[in-house]
Amino acid sequence: MANLLLFITGSFFKLCSFSLLILFLISCSSFPSTEAYDPLDPNGNITIKWDIMSWTSDGYVAVVTIYNFQQYRHIQAPGWKLGWTWAKKEVIWSMMGGETTEQGDCSRFKGNIPHCCNKHPTVVDLLPGTPYNQQIANCCKGGVLNSWAQDPATAASSFQLSVGQSGTTNKTVRVPVNFTLKAPGPGYTCGPAKIVKPSRFVTPDGRRETQAMMTWNVTCTYSQFLAQEAPSCCVSFSSFYNDTIVPCSKCACGCQNTSQPGSCVESKASHIAPVANSYTPLVRCTSHMCPVRVHWHIKLNYKEYWRVKITITNFNYNMNYTQWTLVVQHPNFDNLTQSFSFNYKSITPYTAINDTAMLWGVKFYNDMLLEAGPLGNVQSELLFRKDKATFTFEEGCAFPRRIYFNGDNCVMPPPNVYPGLPNACSHQLTSALGLLVTLLAAMALLFGHA
Secondary structure: OOHHHHHHHHHHHHHHHHHHHHHHHHHHHOOOOOOOOOOEEEEEEEEEEEEEEEEEOOOOEEEEEEEEOOOOEEOOOOOOEEEEEOOOOEEEEEOOEEEOOOOOOOOOOOOOOOOOOOOOOOEEEEOOOHHHOOOEEEEEEOOOOOOOOHHHOOEEHHHHHHEOOOOOOOOOOOEEEEEEEEOOOEEEOOOOEEEOOOOOOOOOOOOEEOOOEEEEEEEEOOOHHHHHHOOEEEEEEEEEEEEEEEEEOOOOOOOOOOOOOOOOOOOOOOOOOOOOOOOOOOOEEOOOOOOOOEEEEEEEEOOOEEEEEEEEEEOOOOOEEEEOOOEOOHHHHHHEEEOOOEEEOEEEOOOOOOEEEEEOOOOOOOOOOOOOOOOEEEEEEEEEEEEEEEEEHHHOOOOOOOOEOOEEEEEEOHHHHOHHHHHHHHHHHHHHHHHHHHHHHHHHHHHHHH
């Protein structure tokens, strides 16, 4: 009898297990990685270029430019902070387009006081509206950088500094060490500065080319594991063909701390005062405890098309997400027909496969995801054309393989709970159980007569 039961149940699980196993492996690969390598943006990084433009009596004047070469990970307010350690006893006499957060101890100077005497300076961008005589090109954005795919023109930021007590030739200057980048919190790891060929510049009329006296680059890469201990977003599913709503996984981003009242906010709270300059999420009390939830709803099915509604909900009372981005991996993006109220761009790190899309808000319409509350959500719909050779609603194939919000991997539901088509696996299970009951009844009847 035991062998018969194992045979019947084994036959049933063979019908659905293969596709669920594939989805499970995909979902496992979506957990945060300790490595900085991103398979959807293998060449993404932030590059800091330090160009010495001229020599002075005791040092040099340099222009430092931060380039965000990441396809979909931007830097939002309150912006970047760039730090380093001087190799010698350098000071910063003056700056344009940026400023250090601390002046440091400049008591040894008389008369002309440096802008910063700190051995470990930290520089921030100036705010919009800074007087013109304190600006340079690409400065004064409050430290906000768009991702490269969103807008390359606004994916760079620059400042100028005059450095003293540093050496006045290529042989006597020493490159700074221990670069750090916060954007605005942790997550980035910077390598050592590497001296490269001097940068070249073309004059506005295009008739003359100049070059820097000396140039070095620093490359910084992002790791979600270093940025936060827990995931920052989760995914839920629903569909028109199944009444089941698959919520975010329980404790996807952490569990409620019942021993510490106030660790989350009850939904009935009338007013919440956000904590100024705090990067720690203050989230609504939910079963998943994630600051952000992405919901994928399969809305309609047409003869040649199908339609999806995406809703991004903010549960974080401490954050308005400016210039947010959403990256979705789904095999049917090769047949995307229209995105109704999100900007769309295909991301193809591997040119032969077009299965990844970047979505972001329309400027001045829904490019800001407001803090948790009645207005704390943005939504859009996507229209896909059906590829008759590959498209199906079966086995969860209409749901995405992975989703990133603001460059962070979101926790996906386990594949065995995806909304299924009616009379699919459930019908197979009913048939198997019916067969089992019939066999048991027949055997009971047989043994009863015996």
